[in-house]
Amino acid sequence: MNGIDWEAPFCGEGNNCFRLGTDAEGNGYITVLGSEDHFLTDTREALQQLILDIKAGKADHLL
Numbered sequence: 001m002n003g004i005d006w007e008a009p010f011c012g013e014g015n016n017c018f019r020l021g022t023d024a025e026g027n028g029y030i031t032v033l034g035s036e037d038h039f040l041t042d043t044r045e046a047l048q049q050l051i052l053d054i055k056a057g058k059a060d061h062l063l
Contacts, residue, residue, distance in 0.1 A: 009033045020047070 017033035028047035
C-alpha cells in the first residue's frame with residue numbers, strides 16, 4: 001500500500017515474520033511479511049501498547 005513506510009521484518013525462530021509501519025498522519029500498521037496489503041491499523045501509540053502487552057505475556061493464553 002502506498003504511503004506506508006514499512007520497517008525491516010521482525011522474525012522469531014520458527015514463527016511468522018511481522019512488519020511494522022507508519023504513515024504521514026502518524027498511524028501505525030502491523031502485518032505479516034508478504035501480506036503487506038492486509039494489515040491492522042490504529043494509532044502508533046495503540047499498536048505500541050499492543051506489542052508491549054504481547055511481550056509482557058498478556059496474550060499467552062491465546063497461543
